[in-house]
Every structure is written in C-alpha cells, then in structure tokens.
Amino acid sequence: MAYSDKVMDHYENPRNVGSFDNDDAGVGTGMVGAPACGDVMRLQIKVSEEGVIEDACFKTYGCGSAIASSSLVTEWVKGKTLDEAAAIKNSDIAEELALPPVKIHCSVLAEDAIKAAITDYKSKH
C-alpha cells in the first residue's frame, strides 16, 4: 500500500507520542480499538480550567494510517475548546491525510478516540 506523503511524515515523525497521568483531574483519556484489524489507540488531552485543550498525546498500535490519524488529531486539538475538538470529523482527517477508502476506518478510530477522551474528561467534572 502506498502511503501519502503526509501519512509518511506523521508515521516517521509522529507528533506528541506519550502519556499523561490519568489521575490528573485535567486529563481526559480516550481508548478505542478496531476489532477487524486489532488496532489499539489511546489519545489523551490536558484541559485548562477554561475548558481549552492545552496539550494532547497519543499511543497507537496499528498501521501507518492509524498512527498518522492519531498524530494529526493531537496536533489539531491543541488550543481548541472541547466543543471545537468534538466537532472534528473523520472525513476531515481522511481528507487531510489523503487516506484511501480501505483506510478510512483509521480516521474513524481517531475521531472516536478524541470523542472518548472528551467524554472521559467531562465525566471527571
């Protein structure tokens, strides 16, 4: 499978790989998995008291497209409010990374992961 330049860039230099302490009240953690391919994704956000995402990180075990999708989302959500971040659509991710149809599910995974992280953060507050 030929990856787009943008996917290759995120795959070779993934942004914001890592983890935050989930016990921190300002941290929201989203974990999702794709049963069909066995990919696992963890995406975390650090939210300010004003409800703005100050930092984000991820850890993804999966193909290049899944890694690129989560890497891109961590870049996108920084500086966004929770509502703005929740509005990110998988189609935006797929378009930015020029994902082929068979890899669309990787962008779905990233959308679901950020939504899950936001839900987790809100459940703590």
Place this chain on the structure above:
Amino acid sequence: MLQQNHFALFGLEPGFGIDPHYLAERYRELQRQVHPDRFAGASDQERLLSVQQAAQVNEAYQTLKSPLRRARYLLTLRGVELNEQDTRMDPLFLMEQIELREALAAVAGKGDPLAALMALRDTIETKERALVTSLTEAFARGDEAALEEARVSVRKLQFMARLNSEVEELEEGLA
C-alpha cells in the same frame, strides 16, 4: 451437499464445543468423497460440482477448526451482528492490550529476547484460553444475554489473534 451449513456438512449440531479429532477425521472422509480426481472421467457438470464441494469442505473445515472463526460463524447463524465499526471496548481490556504491545515492542531489547518472547506468548495464550472458556460457557447458555457476552469475547479474541501474528512475526525475525 452444497448450501448445507458448515456444521451440518460435518454431521454436527451447531455448537461451540467440538472434538478436534472427530473434525479432522470427518474432514479427511469428506475430502476423499469430493476429491476432483475421483471425477476425472465424469461429465463437466459433475466435475465442476466436485470442485465446488471440495472448496466448501475446505472452507467449512477452516471455519470450524478455529475457535475464533467458529464463534464468529455461530454468531452469524444466530443472527448476531459483530458490528466491526463499533470502536468502543472495555477500557481495561484496551489498557491491557496496550501493555501487551508495549511488552512485545520491548522484547528485542532484552538480554534473551527469545525467552522474553516465549514468556509473553504464554501470557497471551493464558488470556486467550480464558476467552475461549467464556465463549464455551456463553454458547452453552445460548440466550440473548449470553450471545451478547459471546459477541464481546469474539471481539476481544480478534485482538488476541492480531497479537499472536505479531508474536509469530517477531519470532521469525529472532530465529
């Protein structure tokens, strides 16, 4: 023979518990019966049919032999959708998956990578066996709640299958 479900083809009632020896024996028997070589002198139509039947016998055997594929097939027969688009899973399970994959990624850097890999494979096998046990129990009950449990276990087993193939890949790399 064609259009029978895989269980009926092997003379079995649909169910998760299967005797692997019986399955292998019945497979060899069926293979003999439908082998295209036996139809070398037969009409085109009969030969075509034997090829189709041989393919069905193979497909049925591969499906019934594997606990994961057998469970998926049983759920399909019972009309349960696996819903592969649903990415929500038990967070503890996903956490454990991430830990197992981190451990797998760390194997190459160990003093004795092969020993570390084998230990990890044992851990994965133990977890897999537990899932297969819960599947056996759920399919034996067979009610709606049990089938939902089975669906969740099948989803988890798919992650285990992925881990197993990564273990195998790494093992080949180390050998």
